[in-house]
Amino acid sequence: MQISKGVEWAAHAAVLLSALPTGRGLKAEALARYHSVPGPYMAKQMQALSKAGIVQTARGKHGGYRLARPAGEITLWDIMTAIEGSKSAFTCTEIRQNGPCGATPEQCRKKCAIAAAFHAAEVAFRESLQAISLVEIAAGVAADSPRKHLRNVGAWLEKEAVAIG
Amino acid sequence: MQISKGVEWAAHAAVLLSALPTGRGLKAEALARYHSVPGPYMAKQMQALSKAGIVQTARGKHGGYRLARPAGEITLWDIMTAIEGSKSAFTCTEIRQNGPCGATPEQCRKKCAIAAAFHAAEVAFRESLQAISLVEIAAGVAADSPRKHLRNVGAWLEKEAVAIG
Ligand code: FES
Ligand code: FES
Numbered sequence: 001m002q003i004s005k006g007v008e009w010a011a012h013a014a015v016l017l018s019a020l021p022t023g024r025g026l027k028a029e030a031l032a033r034y035h036s037v038p039g040p041y042m043a044k045q046m047q048a049l050s051k052a053g054i055v056q057t058a059r060g061k062h063g064g065y066r067l068a069r070p071a072g073e074i075t076l077w078d079i080m081t082a083i084e085g086s087k088s089a090f091t092c093t094e095i096r097q098n099g100p101c102g103a104t105p106e107q108c109r110k111k112c113a114i115a116a117a118f119h120a121a122e123v124a125f126r127e128s129l130q131a132i133s134l135v136e137i138a139a140g141v142a143a144d145s146p147r148k149h150l151r152n153v154g155a156w157l158e159k160e161a162v163a164i165g
Numbered sequence: 166m167q168i169s170k171g172v173e174w175a176a177h178a179a180v181l182l183s184a185l186p187t188g189r190g191l192k193a194e195a196l197a198r199y200h201s202v203p204g205p206y207m208a209k210q211m212q213a214l215s216k217a218g219i220v221q222t223a224r225g226k227h228g229g230y231r232l233a234r235p236a237g238e239i240t241l242w243d244i245m246t247a248i249e250g251s252k253s254a255f256t257c258t259e260i261r262q263n264g265p266c267g268a269t270p271e272q273c274r275k276k277c278a279i280a281a282a283f284h285a286a287e288v289a290f291r292e293s294l295q296a297i298s299l300v301e302i303a304a305g306v307a308a309d310s311p312r313k314h315l316r317n318v319g320a321w322l323e324k325e326a327v328a329i330g
Contacts, residue, residue, distance in 0.1 A: 101317045
């Protein structure tokens with residue numbers, strides 16, 4: 001059971017975008033440079049976030065990304081499913097209906113106890129990520145960073161942010 | 166994020182083994198036939214369960230499998246990790262240390278807020294599966310099955326179970 005590396009990248013990019021003042025955006029290229037990761041792969045994550053309605057690109061020549069809604073309304077679950085899809089991790093193939101003692105479809109209207117237990121575990125996982133928005137993450141990152149580091153980030157954003165409509 | 170199909174197979178096989186009387190086992194071939202799945206692939210899951218100490222093969226010519234400990238002490242988490250391994254789903258590559266504003270390793274002694282949130286979600290997932298043992302699963306399956314179906318399963322087990330030491 002693996003979550004793709006793109007989720008870490010997309011989450012960090014979204015946290016950085018949450019620090020931008022209104023009317024400003026960052027190009028995918030700048031996001032890649034900030035995180036020192038390959039441009040095309042970062043661009044792919046940003047397109048997935050855009051498709052999921054988490055970020056939007058401004059019209060105009062600069063084409064910067066900004067968050068599409070307030071940071072407090074974007075959870076880590078939104079970001080993960082934008083990149084990974086929201087298919088269940090556990091797939092039940094109804095194996096209980098197979099073989100010499102297979103249950104009939106009528107006996108299988110309720111989810112199998114095994115599938116139900118995995119479903120409950122996935123709900124717990126989802127609810128945990130849904131409880132954390134970009135606001136909490138940004139606050140956590142800021143609390144862990146020395147003031148000098150935050151000043152560097154601020155200066156970098158000032159230099160790289162593009163005006164968006 | 167996907168859980169392999171083998172987990173469904175292994176969980177169902179383990180539930181079936183939990184219905185055996187003491188001193189009896191089932192061959193991998195019979196487990197495959199019961200679930201109508203390919204023998205070699207079922208054998209592979211049983212070997213993984215055996216390696217994880219969840220089932221054991223008896224010595225002797227029959228070589229049947231039985232549970233290695235009481236069903237109440239085998240959780241769905243044990244079965245899943247026997248098949249999938251217990252590596253975290255989320256991998257943090259310490260992307261925060263990259264780029265023009267990268268944090269120093271000293272600033273990164275604590276887990277990144279993003280990695281910490283995924284870790285917490287995985288703990289919730291794990292604890293949910295750890296709360297369900299084969300006893301609960303078997304009770305759930307039995308509660309959902311008509312008595313005639315349970316009699317069929319009992320008769321099949323009587324026919325197929327091999328004596329083990
Ligand atoms: S039939 Fe799919 S998990 Fe039981
Ligand atoms: S540095 Fe890896 S998740 Fe933040």
